[in-house]
Amino acid sequence: MQLTNRKVVVSHKELSFAERMYLPAVAKGMAITLSHLFKKSPTIDYPKKTRPMSATYRGRHVLKRDENGAERCVACGMCAVACPAEAITIVAAERKKGEEHLYREEKYASSFEINMLRCIFCGLCEDACPKEAIFLTDRLVDAEFEREDFIYGKEKLVEKIDKRIDITKRQTQAVLDFKKIPGLRHNTLFDPKKQVKH
Amino acid sequence: MKVTIDGITIDVPKGTTILQAARMIGPEVAPPTMCYYSSLKTSGGYCRTCIVKVTQGSAANPNPMPKPVASCRTEVMDGMVVENVTNNDVLEARKGVVEFLLINHPLDCPVCDQAGECHLQDLGYEHGLATTRYEFPRREFDKIDIGKYIKLHMTRCILCYRCVKVADQLTDKRVHGVIHRGDAAEISTYIENVIENDFSGNVIDVCPVGALTDKTFRFKTRVWFTKPVEASRECKKCTGRVRLWYKGDEILRVTGRKDQWGEVEDFICNECRFEKKKTSDWKIEGPTNVNRHSVISQNHYNNLNELKLQVLKQQKALGFIQIDKRP
Ligand code: SF4
Numbered sequence: 001m002q003l004t005n006r007k008v009v010v011s012h013k014e015l016s017f018a019e020r021m022y023l024p025a026v027a028k029g030m031a032i033t034l035s036h037l038f039k040k041s042p043t044i045d046y047p048k049k050t051r052p053m054s055a056t057y058r059g060r061h062v063l064k065r066d067e068n069g070a071e072r073c074v075a076c077g078m079c080a081v082a083c084p085a086e087a088i089t090i091v092a093a094e095r096k097k098g099e100e101h102l103y104r105e106e107k108y109a110s111s112f113e114i115n116m117l118r119c120i121f122c123g124l125c126e127d128a129c130p131k132e133a134i135f136l137t138d139r140l141v142d143a144e145f146e147r148e149d150f151i152y153g154k155e156k157l158v159e160k161i162d163k164r165i166d167i168t169k170r171q172t173q174a175v176l177d178f179k180k181i182p183g184l185r186h187n188t189l190f191d192p193k194k195q196v197k198h
Numbered sequence: 199m200k201v202t203i204d205g206i207t208i209d210v211p212k213g214t215t216i217l218q219a220a221r222m223i224g225p226e227v228a229p230p231t232m233c234y235y236s237s238l239k240t241s242g243g244y245c246r247t248c249i250v251k252v253t254q255g256s257a258a259n260p261n262p263m264p265k266p267v268a269s270c271r272t273e274v275m276d277g278m279v280v281e282n283v284t285n286n287d288v289l290e291a292r293k294g295v296v297e298f299l300l301i302n303h304p305l306d307c308p309v310c311d312q313a314g315e316c317h318l319q320d321l322g323y324e325h326g327l328a329t330t331r332y333e334f335p336r337r338e339f340d341k342i343d344i345g346k347y348i349k350l351h352m353t354r355c356i357l358c359y360r361c362v363k364v365a366d367q368l369t370d371k372r373v374h375g376v377i378h379r380g381d382a383a384e385i386s387t388y389i390e391n392v393i394e395n396d397f398s399g400n401v402i403d404v405c406p407v408g409a410l411t412d413k414t415f416r417f418k419t420r421v422w423f424t425k426p427v428e429a430s431r432e433c434k435k436c437t438g439r440v441r442l443w444y445k446g447d448e449i450l451r452v453t454g455r456k457d458q459w460g461e462v463e464d465f466i467c468n469e470c471r472f473e474k475k476k477t478s479d480w481k482i483e484g485p486t487n488v489n490r491h492s493v494i495s496q497n498h499y500n501n502l503n504e505l506k507l508q509v510l511k512q513q514k515a516l517g518f519i520q521i522d523k524r525p
């Protein structure tokens with residue numbers, strides 16, 4: 001079976017005099033090299049320039065905060081159980097009184113670690129999350145010297161309150177529509193005044 | 199007495215309920231239950247998840263019953279014909295029941311310790327809608343500590359009365375019941391009277407949802423990250439046959455052994471449940487056989503043999519392998 005027509009049959013003919021001089025071959029080689037000086041370069045001048053990246057590129061994760069700056073993750077462990085690489089480790093804790101501005105719900109992740117060496121950037125954690133807390137982003141995981149530095153803790157994963165990471169392009173229309181359903185607790189912020197007591 | 203459920207006929211003694219007869223046939227035809235608990239007297243009849251259609255009342259009176267009936271509270275008659283999963287009306291009606299159960303339910307499974315072993319989750323998954331039609335605020339309650347070991351999260355309660363029956367039948371002094379009725383009904387310990395009976399911890403096991411939870415286990419981990427093993431110890435108060443839930447070398451909680459219907463085999467005492475959390479306290483009998491479809495079986499390979507058999511069966515059905523070809 002022939003896959004391409006670039007097959008070359010190797011022959012071992014005796015070289016002619018001109019060929020034995022090598023000079024024509026050298027000239028031909030130089031011509032190829034020089035001609036590339038005038039061609040468009042296939043590489044780009046990274047890091048001064050970067051290639052365009054899809055808004056839904058699956059790179060380094062972010063743990064989102066809500067409108068009030070409280071962490072959205074409730075340590076439910078859905079991402080960790082969905083992860084095929086078993087890269088996520090979570091420890092949960094209970095929110096104390098007075099921490100409502102820090103954590104959105106009564107439970108939160110006191111430790112949240114992703115091992116970026118194990119992660120295969122499949123995005124299943126993002127799919128599994130019921131709280132819109134974890135997203136993959138179009139940022140890259142930095143190179144490191146030590147293996148330990150690839151285990152990202154909360155300080156690297158949770159977005160900075162003054163430097164929010166935009167993930168709006170990652171949400172499908174179905175998700176945006178779902179969020180408009182009134183009465184879904186998921187969509188409303190906790191407001192003690194609105195609580196119905198019996 | 200002969201009774202036919204979903205086309206399968208079985209002979210049962212007099213006094214058997216439809217539900218028990220269905221369970222004798224097997225899990226394929228057994229209706230789901232939220233309030234019935236076989237070891238608690240007078241349980242059942244509150245939630246209506248177990249409704250079935252009786253298409254023939256008995257051999258003597260072949261008329262169908264006009265409305266779906268609660269199978270946990272209806273005794274069989276000779277020659278009765280019952281339809282459960284084969285009747286679309288039953289499934290529709292059950293869907294309605296689930297919708298009612300979920301009307302005031304917060305569905306905050308991500309923060310609920312029951313998630314992964316919750317009957318309401320299973321029920322909602324199998325029979326529920328993906329969205330809600332309810333637009334009003336749901337009722338919410340403050341969390342209450344019942345004694346030092348149990349937390350009551352009334353917001354999640356579905357008023358199945360199982361815990362009330364436990365308090366009534368297992369403990370000598372009842373300090374726990376339902377006050378108010380209808381939309382305002384709530385479980386109460388009568389002005390937060392502490393339940394201190396030796397068997398009070400069993401309310402955690404019988405609660406089908408995450409309303410009554412173990413405070414010693416609260417938010418420690420999700421159940422699917424733990425490993426259940428069967429264990430026992432000599433105990434003066436109870437049989438001492440329990441299930442331990444390990445994470446690493448640590449016992450995170452102790453519960454009764456639940457059977458395939460989610461009911462505990464033996465009620466255990468509070469000492470076994472809350473105070474014996476060292477491996478040296480227990481005689482380990484072996485890993486629990488977790489149903490392959492349960493999230494708890496995730497990453498647990500102790501039922502490998504069962505798994506192999508299933509795969510083998512599937513392959514056989516697909517004709518990949520042929521067995522017994524040799525003469
Ligand atoms: S992207 Fe995939 S592999 Fe990486 S943490 Fe998420 S689920 Fe695990």
Ligand code: SF4
Pocket residue numbers: 072073074075076077078079080090128129130131132133134308
């Ligand atoms: S990131 Fe989402 S899925 Fe993962 S534990 Fe937090 S809330 Fe659950």
Ligand code: SF4
Pocket residue numbers: 303304305306307308310311312313314316317318319354406407408409
């Ligand atoms: S009781 Fe069950 S359905 Fe309700 S929040 Fe808890 S896990 Fe979810």
Ligand code: FES
Pocket residue numbers: 230231232233234242243244245246247248249268269270271
């Ligand atoms: S289980 Fe029969 S009514 Fe609840």
